[in-house]
Amino acid sequence: MTGHPSAPETPPKSPFGLRTLFWGRRPGRTLRRALIVALVSVLLFSYVLQPVLVQGDSMLPTYRNGQFGFANLLAYRWADPAPGEVVVIEMSGRKMMYLKRVLAVPGDEIYFTNGTLVVNNRPVPEPYVVLEGTWNTVPEQLGPTEFFVAGDNRAMPVQHHITGATDRRQIAGRLLF
Amino acid sequence: LNNRLLLYALLGAIALGVFLYLRPMPAARQIEKRLDALAQVIEKNAEAGQLSLLAGTQRITAFFAENARMNLEPLYRTPINRRELASLIFQAQSQAEEINISLYDRQVTVANGAQTATQKVTVSGRITINGQTETQVHSFLLDWIKVDREWYIQRVEPLQSIRAPQAG
Numbered sequence: 264m265t266g267h268p269s270a271p272e273t274p275p276k277s278p279f280g281l282r283t284l285f286w287g288r289r290p291g292r293t294l295r296r297a298l299i300v301a302l303v304s305v306l307l308f309s310y311v312l313q314p315v316l317v318q319g320d321s322m323l324p325t326y327r328n329g330q331f332g333f334a335n336l337l338a339y340r341w342a343d344p345a346p347g348e349v350v351v352i353e354m355s356g357r358k359m360m361y362l363k364r365v366l367a368v369p370g371d372e373i374y375f376t377n378g379t380l381v382v383n384n385r386p387v388p389e390p391y392v393v394l395e396g397t398w399n400t401v402p403e404q405l406g407p408t409e410f411f412v413a414g415d416n417r418a419m420p421v422q423h424h425i426t427g428a429t430d431r432r433q434i435a436g437r438l439l440f
Numbered sequence: 441l442n443n444r445l446l447l448y449a450l451l452g453a454i455a456l457g458v459f460l461y462l463r464p465m466p467a468a469r470q471i472e473k474r475l476d477a478l479a480q481v482i483e484k485n486a487e488a489g490q491l492s493l494l495a496g497t498q499r500i501t502a503f504f505a506e507n508a509r510m511n512l513e514p515l516y517r518t519p520i521n522r523r524e525l526a527s528l529i530f531q532a533q534s535q536a537e538e539i540n541i542s543l544y545d546r547q548v549t550v551a552n553g554a555q556t557a558t559q560k561v562t563v564s565g566r567i568t569i570n571g572q573t574e575t576q577v578h579s580f581l582l583d584w585i586k587v588d589r590e591w592y593i594q595r596v597e598p599l600q601s602i603r604a605p606q607a608g
Contacts, residue, residue: 291444298451318575352601354579355560356545361602374608399608412602427604 311337313436315351315362321414321424322362324393325349326438334360338437343368344410346382347391349438352412352429360435361425363412364391369431373411374402375421394418403428410434467591468548471557471584474591478503479541479563484533497530503593505585510596514604515578538568545579557584557591560599 287293308314317330326332326349334351344350344365352361367373367382375398380387396417405411405428413426481496481503504510504522511519516528533539544562551557559582566575579599584591 295447318577354545354562354577354601355547355599356562359544359562359564359577363602374605376608401606401608403605411605421605421607425602425604427602429602433601 311335312439313351313357315360315438317362321416321419322349322364323414323416325364325391325415326362333439334436335439336436339434343431344434344437346387350412351435351438353433353435357435361412362438363414363426363429365410366413367405367411369405369407369409371411372402372404375400378417389415391415392417396420408432467550467554467557467586471548471550471559471591472546474503474584475543475546475559475561475582478593479543482529482533482539483541484536484539486537488533490534493530493533497526497533500526500529505587505592505594508592508594508596510593511598512580512596513598513600515576532567536567536569537571538566538573540566542566555586557586558582559584 313334313336315332315334317326317328317332320328339350346365346368348365350363350365352363354360366380366387371382372384373380373382375381377399378395378397380389381402392415394416396419398417398421400421403411408431409428410431411426411428414424416424478500481499484493501522504525506522508522509519510521510525512525520528542564544564545560547560549558560579561582562577562579564575564577566573568574579601581597581599582593583595585594586592
């Protein structure tokens with residue numbers, strides 16, 4: 264009589280267990296990939312694409328309170344901001360920044376008369392302004408590094424709205440969407 | 441195996457470098473904690489009583505040097521001293537149901553053998569009065585001075601990155 268000693272029965276190992284699902288078949292490679300993804304994400308979202316959460320109503324109706332977007336921090340590394348672009352402006356750093364639209368560039372003369380934007384003695388149409396106001400300001404000549412910025416919501420009095428000239432160095436990037 | 445070790449050593453060195461770079465100096469850390477404590481005194485929650493508010497606002501003067509001058513434009517037009525500031529904060533706390541303060545982008549520069557320091561900070565204040573909530577965000581430059589091992593605010597100036605036009 265021949266026979267094999269009976270082996271204790273063990274359930275077959277699934278090739279796709281939880282551990283495999285989490286760590287992959289080669290945990291070392293998974294760890295390396297995770298570290299690389301983390302490093303690239305930190306670099307990307309710190310120096311290139313800054314996540315932006317809009318707070319306040321000064322950019323209504325273009326951007327609403329609570330809206331989320333990204334700012335391209337490299338947009339003005341080799342180019343200057345242009346009129347009409349929406350930019351982020353540093354305060355004491357980059358965690359909290361102003362979100363404004365560029366209305367005039369260095370050397371321009373700018374003012375508002377009864378809500379109409381006038382740049383270099385020409386009225387400028389502003390299709391993005393839906394909430395109109397009656398702003399009146401004194402004509403101002405911008406310096407060689409100054410850009411004039413304002414929010415799209417002109418329904419609030421100019422005294423309650425953070426608007427005016429900002430230095431080129433304060434402009435951190437352009438809002439992508 | 442060697443490649444793996446090299447990678448781990450490289451990542452470890454980067455992490456150590458980041459840690460050492462970000463590690464605040466002791467004086468800077470003291471100033472950070474001091475500003476956090478001041479923000480806490482200014483805050484108000486719905487349960488706070490008048491007596492505790494009064495005691496809190498009296499503590500506010502202890503964060504400022506005796507001759508401290510605060511220019512809080514555009515919140516307040518003329519420079520004020522520490523007692524006037526405490527009084528303003530008490531008024532605001534008395535009217536408000538809730539005040540929340542958040543501090544962002546704090547940058548401390550320590551000088552004179554850690555006896556003085558300047559700090560840039562962005563303050564976001566959310567105040568609720570009669571159910572209406574308003575948020576104000578402003579940046580300030582603070583001058584700190586160390587007296588008897590404690591840091592005091594000596595001067596506050598607005599840090600305006602946008603210069604307002606003159607109204608016509």
